[in-house]
Structures are given as C-alpha cells and as structure tokens.
Amino acid sequence: MSIEVTSQVFEALDRASRSAYPREACGLLLGEGERISTFIETRNVHATPETHFEIDPQSLIDAHRSSRHGGPEILGHFHSHPQGDAEPSSTDLELAAGDGKVWAIWGRGDLRFYRSGKAGFEALSLHIVDG
Template structure:
C-alpha cells in the first residue's frame, strides 16, 4: 500500500488501537447503561489513537444511537485543519452482542469507516463496507 490511509480499508491488516482508546470505549459503554454510548474513533490510517465520547441524540437511547451532529462537524473541521482523521465510530449494545445489529446494518453508510461495538465488556471492530460489515482484527498499541 502506498498511502497509509488505505490501511483502514484493508481487513487483512490488523488495526492498531491505543490502549487508552479501547479502555475509553469500555468505560463509556459501562457508564451509559441502560442507554447506548456512542462516540468517534480518531487517529490516522489503520491506527486509532483516541475514542472521543459524543452525546447520543437518538430518541430511544436504550435501543439506538445517533452521534450528535455537532461532534461530527467538529471532527471533520479538525481533520481538514490538520487534526486527527475521523477513522470511524463506536457505540454500545447494553443488552446485546458486540456485533452489528439489524438496525446497525440498516443505518450503515457503506463508507468503509471503522465501527467499534462494545457489549458484555468486550469491543469488536468492523469495517462498514458497501456490501455489509466485515470483522476486523486489531492489536493494542501505545498512544
């Protein structure tokens, strides 16, 4: 691969996830119960260095998530200004599994972004492909 940002689109190469980012996702998921937590995955290419919590603005927060549009706009603006790349998103399933739900599949954009889903104290990573979610492996890294 010639471009490091292509790495996030290659399921054959494990994501690098900073310990702090993974811990933040698990902690935010636990804090939000019985509602779904959600947030942004920031970094560069195939590396996630930060999981930034965002307000869940969904009407039914116990069964759905919707990331606050202001958080998304801010992340895109920061990225354009040389800040971290918006690698993807995370959310939790308070009473489900760490895998895409039917609703997740219906709402997905198919844009190649990474989705982290937390449930039962675990986090799994997925790539949002046009043909559906593809599981991603990951390795822990220092920030």
Template sequence: MIGISIAHRNELIALARASPGEVCGLLLGSGERIAAIMPCANVADDPATRFELDPRALIAAHRAARGGGPQVIGHYHSHPSGRAEPSMRDAADAAPDGSIWIIVAGDEVTAWRAVAAGAMHGRFAAVTLATLGCEGGGQSPQGGHPATSSR
C-alpha cells in the first residue's frame, strides 16, 4: 500500500487535466508514503503519446535526496486518452527497480510497482493507493489515515 494525501491526489488530477499531452513528475517521500510531488517537464519527442522526465530535474532530485532531502520513490505520468494502467510502452521503458509508478487518466489515479515479473505486461504489480486525509475525528492530510482506496 502507498499513502497519498487528498491534496496530492487532486493536484495530480488537475495537472493531468491542464495538458493535452502526457504530464509527468517525481514522487518524493519515504517508505510507503508520498510526501510531495514534483512536476517535471516532459521532454519526449511526442509528448502527446509518451513521456520522458527532464533528466536535469531527475538528477537534481537525487542530489537533493543525497543531501538530506526527500527520497525519490517513483514518478507519475498521465494517459490523456488512455486508461490508468501501464501501457506496453511503459513496460518496455520501466526498470524492475521496485519504484512506484502512478498513472492518471481522467479522475482515476492508480499505483504500480515496477518489478521483474509483474502481472501487468510482465513488468508491473498493482499497488493499493490509499488516499489519506480528513475523515471525521480531526484527522489531517499530514497525519491522516486511509479515507478511500483504489487499486
């Protein structure tokens, strides 16, 4: 299970809606909790149908992590005219390193782990994405508990 705040989930949906092409960025956090999202430029040759993270942003995020900043635990991207699941192209591009892939399509946000023999295209395993946030009892997005889950 991966935890994400309501605010971050809504931000991912808003970023995806704001662009006709695929949007992408990094997921920062520790363990099984996304603490921040970092939008990055999509430098792919055809950003309408694929994504490639700006390598400068990726290098900067890893340098910041080595300096004590939040760890890069994965990345996100959108499928503007597709489904919220990895494509065959995603599988071909993914290293089986255990990183988290979040995919956004419309209002659907799903999480996947890149693994050596995943059920999806031989590369991805579905991961429960627990939306953390306010749910009675004074819980907050920063210290909340699962409010809803999808995949």
C-alpha cells in the first residue's frame, strides 16, 4: 500500500519534529483518499511530552467539525520520537485503534508512514507530490 504526501506537508512534519525537540511533536494529517494535503500541528498535552504524545482534544474536535462542514477529512495522526526510530513503539502498538488511520512517525531525521489495522501497523510506501 502507498500514501501520497504533498512536499509542503512533508517539510512541515520535519520542521515540527525538529522545533519540538526534545519533546514529541504531534498533529493531524488531513486530505482525501490516499493523499495527505494538510498538516495541523497541535499541542502535545501529555503530562510527559518528552516520551509520549496526546493530541490537544480541542484541535481534534475542531478538525472533525471542519470535516463535517466540507473541510478535509482526518486521515491520520503524526508524532515524533525524539530519541527513537521512525517506527511504531510498543506504546504506539498498545494505543493504536486499528481503525485504518495513517500514522506518520518521525525519528532521527527519518519520516515513515504506517496504516493502523486490526493486526497492527502496516508500512506504507511514500510518494511525495507537489501541491
């Protein structure tokens, strides 16, 4: 399986990860179908943001509300692993809903994309597109 990501979103994810260091960055991935065209950086409201992430609930509510009114669909979530690899951690595996959403994970300068399914995470091929 593959996912398309605009070059602007790809660069924004990298920028957010580097600027949040040493805390985990997080946010929402929006778009349509298999194309991520928008990134909304959110506050990490977890009590220990150096090792965990929790997307600001109000940002999530606002994105759902916007989607219901014709805005882009929430395709998934993003977070960084400031001290780890761009792979799902044991915590990610434990917390994933298995709902088919995309997870983008940044770690050590690398950015990878996965789909959360009933059997865990499936790595996605990345295609960076203009737009």
